[in-house]
Amino acid sequence: MTWLVWRQYRLQAAAAAVLLAGFAAVMVVSGLQMASQWHAMLGTCTTGGGHSSCEGAPLGSTIGHDFEVLSVMVPAVLGIFFGAPLVAHELESGTSQYAWTQTITRTRWLTVKAGWLLLAAAVWGGAVAALVTWWSGPRNALYGNQFQPNYFDVQGIVPVGYAVFATALGIAAGTLLRRTLPAIAVVIGVFIGVRLFISDVVRQHYIPAVTSHMSFLSTPGTLARSWDLASGITGPNGQPLPQSSSVNSFNGVPLASLPHACQVLIGQASRQAMVAGDRCLDAAGYRVYDVYQPANRYWAFQGIETGVFVALAAVLLAITYAVVRRRDA
Amino acid sequence: MTWILWRQYRAQAAIAGALLAALATLLVITGVQAASQWHSALAACAASHTCGNLSNTLFLGSHTVGFLVIMTLGVPVVVGMLLGAPLLAHEFEAGTSQFAWTQSITRRRWLAAKAGWLLLAAAAMGGVVSGLVTWWSGPNNALQANAFNPGRFDIMGIAPVGYAVFAAALGITAGALLRRTLPAIGLTLAGFVALRVVIFSWLRAHFMTPVTSYFPLSRGFTPAGSAWQLAAGYVGANGQPISIPQSTNGAVMGNAGGAGIPISSLPAPCQSAAGNGPLTRATYDAVVSCAQAHGIRGYVTYQPAGRYWAFQGIEAGIFVLLAAALIAVTFAVITRRDA
Numbered sequence: 001m002t003w004l005v006w007r008q009y010r011l012q013a014a015a016a017a018v019l020l021a022g023f024a025a026v027m028v029v030s031g032l033q034m035a036s037q038w039h040a041m042l043g044t045c046t047t048g049g050g051h052s053s054c055e056g057a058p059l060g061s062t063i064g065h066d067f068e069v070l071s072v073m074v075p076a077v078l079g080i081f082f083g084a085p086l087v088a089h090e091l092e093s094g095t096s097q098y099a100w101t102q103t104i105t106r107t108r109w110l111t112v113k114a115g116w117l118l119l120a121a122a123v124w125g126g127a128v129a130a131l132v133t134w135w136s137g138p139r140n141a142l143y144g145n146q147f148q149p150n151y152f153d154v155q156g157i158v159p160v161g162y163a164v165f166a167t168a169l170g171i172a173a174g175t176l177l178r179r180t181l182p183a184i185a186v187v188i189g190v191f192i193g194v195r196l197f198i199s200d201v202v203r204q205h206y207i208p209a210v211t212s213h214m215s216f217l218s219t220p221g222t223l224a225r226s227w228d229l230a231s232g233i234t235g236p237n238g239q240p241l242p243q244s245s246s247v248n249s250f251n252g253v254p255l256a257s258l259p260h261a262c263q264v265l266i267g268q269a270s271r272q273a274m275v276a277g278d279r280c281l282d283a284a285g286y287r288v289y290d291v292y293q294p295a296n297r298y299w300a301f302q303g304i305e306t307g308v309f310v311a312l313a314a315v316l317l318a319i320t321y322a323v324v325r326r327r328d329a
Numbered sequence: 330m331t332w333i334l335w336r337q338y339r340a341q342a343a344i345a346g347a348l349l350a351a352l353a354t355l356l357v358i359t360g361v362q363a364a365s366q367w368h369s370a371l372a373a374c375a376a377s378h379t380c381g382n383l384s385n386t387l388f389l390g391s392h393t394v395g396f397l398v399i400m401t402l403g404v405p406v407v408v409g410m411l412l413g414a415p416l417l418a419h420e421f422e423a424g425t426s427q428f429a430w431t432q433s434i435t436r437r438r439w440l441a442a443k444a445g446w447l448l449l450a451a452a453a454m455g456g457v458v459s460g461l462v463t464w465w466s467g468p469n470n471a472l473q474a475n476a477f478n479p480g481r482f483d484i485m486g487i488a489p490v491g492y493a494v495f496a497a498a499l500g501i502t503a504g505a506l507l508r509r510t511l512p513a514i515g516l517t518l519a520g521f522v523a524l525r526v527v528i529f530s531w532l533r534a535h536f537m538t539p540v541t542s543y544f545p546l547s548r549g550f551t552p553a554g555s556a557w558q559l560a561a562g563y564v565g566a567n568g569q570p571i572s573i574p575q576s577t578n579g580a581v582m583g584n585a586g587g588a589g590i591p592i593s594s595l596p597a598p599c600q601s602a603a604g605n606g607p608l609t610r611a612t613y614d615a616v617v618s619c620a621q622a623h624g625i626r627g628y629v630t631y632q633p634a635g636r637y638w639a640f641q642g643i644e645a646g647i648f649v650l651l652a653a654a655l656i657a658v659t660f661a662v663i664t665r666r667d668a
Contacts, residue, residue, distance in 0.1 A: 019519075066526055081515060085511055181411065188407060196393070200393050
């Protein structure tokens with residue numbers, strides 16, 4: 001069976017290897033450039049204390065950045081080319097009738113085919129993610145944004161989970177629809193839908209977020225490398241004030257909902273008046289708050305996200321097994 | 330022929346129609362909201378004379394819809410993969426081309442009808458999505474003045490129509506040459522992404538010679554409207570750009586394209602004018618007038634906002650021409666091949 005899978009997929013494997021080699025070449029060249037740029041910078045700007053004086057400095061090349069952004073679609077491509085045709089193409093071309101009447105059982109046939117393909121998808125997704133993670137190293141050190149949406153999605157171990165899920169989705173869609181092209185369309189639509197839903201709605205609730213309250217008078221603490229979810233002002237009763245993106249707002253809160261005496265001070269341009277405005281708000285019991293996921297939860301979140309997608313892949317594979325075993329040859 | 334095509338593609342047409350309707354509903358609802366938010370913000374800032382920094386304080390729309398709008402970048406390539414690539418490849422794979430090619434209708438007419446309708450459908454889909462996105466982005470374009478920037482330029486105006494026609498033609502040609510659907514889909518995806526990246530990263534900036542404006546250090550300069558800024562920096566008296574180290578922990582002056590010039594890069598007399606302590610208003614002015622006396626000026630290289638539609642036309646034209654070349658190749662291949 002393994003030999004058969006290799007014969008069936010050697011062309012795809014060769015194409016995938018060539019593309020991965022091209023990707024690796026670009027990322028390594030661009031990554032080395034970026035790393036040397038970063039080391040040159042470290043020599044000049046850390047002496048001023050912290051990395052703050054380097055912030056805003058351009059880092060990296062356009063082509064490396066383009067490839068980093070494009071790597072977000074690698075799992076979907078694996079699902080389209082490895083997953084969708086796995087069963088659907090056999091059914092379409094009628095070869096399943098031959099394959100399913102041999103001494104090898106259908107369960108074993110599916111296990112070997114799906115097993116190797118899922119492994120290949122995981123390896124490919126992992127290799128791309130490892131390159132992107134290494135490439136992003138200097139940028140993560142400078143901006144500490146690897147927990148932010150979009151950056152989180154192309155680094156660490158989550159791309160492996162996405163690749164396994166997309167491939168399982170392709171296999172299941174091909175088994176249910178019995179045709180390759182509709183299965184490919186389902187992979188594109190469902191993969192993007194599930195990814196968006198989880199990253200926009202579900203991810204921030206994996207672990208309850210931390211809320212920190214600060215006085216207006218304290219110097220703002222840094223939330224470096226954490227994932228900021230919300231910020232604003234709480235009123236004297238400790239409740240967050242409603243926010244609006246109107247023009248006359250202060251930290252996102254409309255000026256009209258702050259005490260009148262403080263409004264007058266905040267509205268003024270001078271530094272002294274602004275400090276007095278902060279004092280005034282503090283005396284009236286107003287506080288600044290931040291809702292965030294702390295930086296040390298990064299790997300927990302990576303693990304949970306990967307686990308969610310691997311679990312979804314397992315469900316899809318269970319469905320595939322049930323359908324393949326029950327179907328008439 | 331037209332009737333056959335309709336029968337072959339009615340399921341795809343129904344799905345595409347449903348997806349377009351869903352996108353249109355979402356964008357129209359959120360677009361009307363964003364427009365009213367924009368108008369009330371404009372009225373409020375005009376009353377308080379704070380419209381200058383509106384682009385820093387106001388956020389229009391929601392992140393999710395904004396992300397969906399960016400995702401429309403992928404519409405042309407999906408059209409090419411799912412509609413273009415199988416157009417001929419699936420006929421070869423299923424053997425139906427042998428039947429189709431032995432009828433009274435000539436191959437040329439068969440191909441012209443199939444490819445013609447599909448390219449028209451691709452152009453219509455690209456145009457409808459782009460029209461919706463362009464309208465939806467109106468307030469944001471006015472607020473951020475970034476319609477010319479890479480990424481924004483690619484999802485608005487007429488460029489997406491050119492991309493969609495090209496992607497569909499690429500899929501048709503790949504199918505005619507490779508005769509199998511899945512490899513044709515792969516070639517469409519890779520070819521489309523590669524060409525878009527090359528044009529977007531390297532060629533587009535050179536469609537027309539960029540304009541370079543020089544300005545005195547004592548006042549800044551921002552190109553009017555939604556210009557596309559390509560480079561910014563400082564030149565010395567000899568007209569040569571002054572190299573600015575990647576970072577510095579010293580004081581900086583001026584602000585061309587967000588980057589200041591470090592005082593340590595200035596001629597020695599100007600450095601001594603800065604003194605040793607922190608810069609005050611007076612020493613800062615002294616440094617600026619000294620640098621101006623040494624002929625140092627700022628510059629911005631950009632494509633002016635007025636060229637937006639010329640660039641859209643050139644970009645769309647390139648992709649339509651490439652599509653025409655691909656279709657010509659397809660005709661040559663199909664009319665020569667044995668049934």
